[in-house]
Amino acid sequence: MALLDMNETETGNSIGVSYLMEKPELRRLAIKTTLLTLITLGIYRFWARTRLRNYFWSCVAPDGQPLEYDGKGLEKFLGFLIAVAVLAIYLGILQLLLTFAGMSLFTAVDDTADELQQLAVTYIAFAALLPLIFYAQYRARRYKLSRTRWRGIRFGMDKGAWGYALRGIGYTILSILTLGILWPLQTFRLETYKTDRTWYGDVKFEQNGNWTMLYPAMKHILFGVLFIIAGGFLAASGEWSRASNGTYQGGSGTGFGAFVMFVGAFWIYAGFAYYRVHSFRKLTEHKTLGETVTFTSLPRTRSLIGIFIGGGFVAGIVAAVLGFAIGGALTYLVVKMLGMQELAIFTSGIGFLIYFLALSVLSLLMITEPMIRHFVQNTAIHNAAALAEVKQRDGDDFAEAEGFADALDLGAGF
Amino acid sequence: MVETPSVLGQFFDGETAREHGVDIVTFEAGIRITGNSLNQSYEWDFLDIRALPDQAGGRGIAICQTGQQERLFVDDPEFAQMIKSRSKNLHNSDAPAGTFRRVAIYAGIAISSVLLILFVIIPNLANRLAEYIPVEKEMALGQNAVRQIERILAFETNPDLTCKGVEGVAALEKMSARLSAQFQSPYDLNVRVFDHEMVNAFAVPGGQVVIFKGLIDDASSPEEVAGVLGHEYGHVINRDPTRLALRSAGSVGILGMVFGDFAGGAVALVIAEQLIAANYTRDAESAADEFAHKVLADAGLPSAPMAAFFEKLKDEHGDDDGFLSHIASHPALGERADNARGADTIADSDFTPVLSDSEWQALRKICD
Numbered sequence: 180m181a182l183l184d185m186n187e188t189e190t191g192n193s194i195g196v197s198y199l200m201e202k203p204e205l206r207r208l209a210i211k212t213t214l215l216t217l218i219t220l221g222i223y224r225f226w227a228r229t230r231l232r233n234y235f236w237s238c239v240a241p242d243g244q245p246l247e248y249d250g251k252g253l254e255k256f257l258g259f260l261i262a263v264a265v266l267a268i269y270l271g272i273l274q275l276l277l278t279f280a281g282m283s284l285f286t287a288v289d290d291t292a293d294e295l296q297q298l299a300v301t302y303i304a305f306a307a308l309l310p311l312i313f314y315a316q317y318r319a320r321r322y323k324l325s326r327t328r329w330r331g332i333r334f335g336m337d338k339g340a341w342g343y344a345l346r347g348i349g350y351t352i353l354s355i356l357t358l359g360i361l362w363p364l365q366t367f368r369l370e371t372y373k374t375d376r377t378w379y380g381d382v383k384f385e386q387n388g389n390w391t392m393l394y395p396a397m398k399h400i401l402f403g404v405l406f407i408i409a410g411g412f413l414a415a416s417g418e419w420s421r422a423s424n425g426t427y428q429g430g431s432g433t434g435f436g437a438f439v440m441f442v443g444a445f446w447i448y449a450g451f452a453y454y455r456v457h458s459f460r461k462l463t464e465h466k467t468l469g470e471t472v473t474f475t476s477l478p479r480t481r482s483l484i485g486i487f488i489g490g491g492f493v494a495g496i497v498a499a500v501l502g503f504a505i506g507g508a509l510t511y512l513v514v515k516m517l518g519m520q521e522l523a524i525f526t527s528g529i530g531f532l533i534y535f536l537a538l539s540v541l542s543l544l545m546i547t548e549p550m551i552r553h554f555v556q557n558t559a560i561h562n563a564a565a566l567a568e569v570k571q572r573d574g575d576d577f578a579e580a581e582g583f584a585d586a587l588d589l590g591a592g593f
Numbered sequence: 594m595v596e597t598p599s600v601l602g603q604f605f606d607g608e609t610a611r612e613h614g615v616d617i618v619t620f621e622a623g624i625r626i627t628g629n630s631l632n633q634s635y636e637w638d639f640l641d642i643r644a645l646p647d648q649a650g651g652r653g654i655a656i657c658q659t660g661q662q663e664r665l666f667v668d669d670p671e672f673a674q675m676i677k678s679r680s681k682n683l684h685n686s687d688a689p690a691g692t693f694r695r696v697a698i699y700a701g702i703a704i705s706s707v708l709l710i711l712f713v714i715i716p717n718l719a720n721r722l723a724e725y726i727p728v729e730k731e732m733a734l735g736q737n738a739v740r741q742i743e744r745i746l747a748f749e750t751n752p753d754l755t756c757k758g759v760e761g762v763a764a765l766e767k768m769s770a771r772l773s774a775q776f777q778s779p780y781d782l783n784v785r786v787f788d789h790e791m792v793n794a795f796a797v798p799g800g801q802v803v804i805f806k807g808l809i810d811d812a813s814s815p816e817e818v819a820g821v822l823g824h825e826y827g828h829v830i831n832r833d834p835t836r837l838a839l840r841s842a843g844s845v846g847i848l849g850m851v852f853g854d855f856a857g858g859a860v861a862l863v864i865a866e867q868l869i870a871a872n873y874t875r876d877a878e879s880a881a882d883e884f885a886h887k888v889l890a891d892a893g894l895p896s897a898p899m900a901a902f903f904e905k906l907k908d909e910h911g912d913d914d915g916f917l918s919h920i921a922s923h924p925a926l927g928e929r930a931d932n933a934r935g936a937d938t939i940a941d942s943d944f945t946p947v948l949s950d951s952e953w954q955a956l957r958k959i960c961d
Contacts (some may be wrong), residue, residue, distance in 0.1 A: 199649040272715075
């Protein structure tokens with residue numbers, strides 16, 4: 180169904196997205212659910228994730244009306260059990276065959292070769308999992324959309340996970356073979372596949388534009404590559420001048436070239452973030468809902484990198500200090516005061532546990548939340564008045580929820 | 594019917610995304626929702642009202658009727674308080690009947706699948722595949738495993754735990770030669786002593802056996818050590834360590850999935866730990882014991898000392914104690930001791946000891 184273009188009849192028809200987050204509330208919820216997850220040996224994590232999503236969804240309020248997440252912890256738990264039942268057999272046999280291949284093909288003569296061999300096996304395992312990963316990502320997205328409502332109306336996504344997996348592999352191979360030159364094609368086509376199957380009630384999203392519009396987003400990756408090439412030339416010519424004067428003296432170009440390459444490597448790293456952010460901007464700008472509703476989302480690379488590095492730094496240090504202080508104090512207590520040497524392994528284990536739990540809570544509060552805030556505050560919806568005409572769609576029940584993404588640890592976390 | 598003054602709210606009828614401004618009045622059994630833009634008025638019984646869980650914007654309330662599509666948002670804190678106190682089922686999860694059974698069935702299926710793969714498919718596949726690994730690859734694998742294990746035991750990056758006392762090594766080789774003359778082996782058999790106090794011994798793929806100094810300290814005669822060595826050679830000849838390595842590799846992936854660490858970097862570590870702990874099947878242990886009995890008999894040595902050693906371990910560690918200890922961890926030490934005693938072919942007759950007194954002393958000092 181196409182929606183009316185209301186822009187001609189109403190002025191100021193663009194709406195912003197309110198963000199209703201109350202940090203103390205989130206902190207309480209995060210600590211409570213993390214502790215419950217710990218006490219239940221991990222079983223509660225399905226309910227923990229549900230509750231955190233409930234809260235986050237309800238913080239995001241386009242036009243002041245909050246999103247609603249109505250997924251259930253139970254369906255996630257059951258979905259995980261289904262995924263485990265299926266994946267146990269696939270993964271067990273896969274791992275066994277790969278190890279067998281590793282043992283009977285390669286002979287590792289020293290530790291380095293041994294590590295290389297393990298690395299190779301890891302990569303092959305990853306390749307064998309790739310179709311499953313794409314499949315799981317699509318299913319997880321479909322699950323999340325089908326459990327999201329706004330103004331009482333459901334979002335939804337058509338079936339098509341295997342089609343997505345097939346295209347995902349094809350475009351990945353193409354990107355690798357062209358050394359990344361066709362990466363925008365992969366980004367665009369996969370996003371189009373997903374967007375064109377996404378619905379809000381009875382109206383469909385559509386991805387417009389074309390894949391070449393993503394090339395400008397790659398510019399910083401290109402700069403980084405140029406830096407590395409230039410650095411390589413400088414270093415090589417420096418070496419050549421050292422070698423050609425016969426004395427191996429001078430040749431300051433060598434060190435400078437290495438420095439330039441180093442800068443280039445960092446530039447590429449930041450360039451990847453820039454690409455992700457700016458391809459997202461471009462793609463969002465060219466999406467429509469019901470043919471007339473459009474979107475603008477203008478997150479900034481610099482802010483997101485700042486949040487990631489700053490938040491990660493603080494979260495990492497605080498968690499480490501907490502874990503070390505508590506684990507260390509406990510160990511000191513049982514070993515020095517009570518003289519129970521054997522318990523040291525448990526007390527230091529508790530220290531590690533505290534570190535990981537604190538890290539998960541703190542990275543939610545200091546990385547995930549600020550990033551979501553940044554996205555929400557820089558997003559607007561145009562011609563939103565037309566959305567009042569959208570009608571409800573049927574629920575989408577599927578048994579395994581996001582179980583595969585969860586079992587494969589694909590950041591179904593949040 | 595007593596009605597209170599009305600409050601304002603936002604209402605969505607679950608059929609379209611249109612927002613309806615509504616008046617809400619409260620009466621004895623519930624609330625009534627009316628609005629100019631609504632086609633009908635709604636009456637919600639307090640007992641049917643459910644809150645949307647864990648919502649932001651703490652002052653007001655977001656509610657629905659159980660299982661229904663309509664949503665009502667009210668910002669008024671007093672109304673929120675009233676709903677919280679009067680709707681007894683506000684936070685019910687409304688799980689359908691039979692949920693517990695469903696969970697039990699699904700969990701049963703998942704657990705059986707994991708058990709099936711861990712204890713039936715992987716071990717059987719590993720047993721078959723182990724036959725096809727070339728001997729020289731097995732030996733390379735074994736050397737890596739020994740290095741890996743040394744690292745775990747010593748908490749260092751490049752440790753050397755192998756004891757090098759010249760006379761001790763000679764004594765050990767003499768013992769090994771006497772046993773290995775009794776059977777054919779596809780591997781170059783090699784035995785060494787690790788300077789570690791654990792009472793343990795283990796075999797890695799490709800013919801290497803490691804005995805811990807703690808075991809030699811615990812033994813009261815060289816024949817007891819010979820019994821253990823024969824047992825480990827039994828594992829070597831049956832390719833048990835290779836099977837175990839394959840089996841562990843398959844199992845790690847699954848356990849990683851269940852517990853959330855999927856990267857698989859832990860594979861090598863776990864294989865190494867498995868090899869020390871050597872959780873062979875009961876059948877594999879019995880086969881290795883029988884192998885040891887036969888080799889001892891063929892070499893003209895008694896197996897009664899092996900029985901005595903098992904009994905000593907049982908007294909010292911109990912039947913199942915022995916964290917990380919292969920020799921002491923088998924639950925049926927008493928039975929194994931009886932079997933060893935039953936297989937003894939020497940009894941009280943004379944035999945040529947496996948080591949002379951001075952060689953035995955040298956072996957005991959191999960790590961000094």
